[in-house]
Amino acid sequence: MKKLDPVIIIVDVLLLIGCGCMFLYGKMSAHSLFIVGIILIAVLLIYLYVTNYKDHHYGGKFHQDF
Numbered sequence: 001m002k003k004l005d006p007v008i009i010i011v012d013v014l015l016l017i018g019c020g021c022m023f024l025y026g027k028m029s030a031h032s033l034f035i036v037g038i039i040l041i042a043v044l045l046i047y048l049y050v051t052n053y054k055d056h057h058y059g060g061k062f063h064q065d066f
Helices: 005-024 030-057
Strands: none
Touching: 005 030
16 A cells, blocks of 8 residues: 555545535435445545556565465
8 A cells, every 4th residue: 555545545534424414414415425425435446446456567566475
């Protein structure tokens, strides 16, 4: 994992919590909450996959813990 990965994860979780609060206080519909949640999680997974894939397949260091 890179140094930026925990920051991206924390920001994504805070955005999801913020959207949940907006839903609870009636500022966001359930449909919008579902769409925003899916998009945020998908962007996070794509970011983590791409950064870790580059680390392991494009000349990066491959760590084996044996």
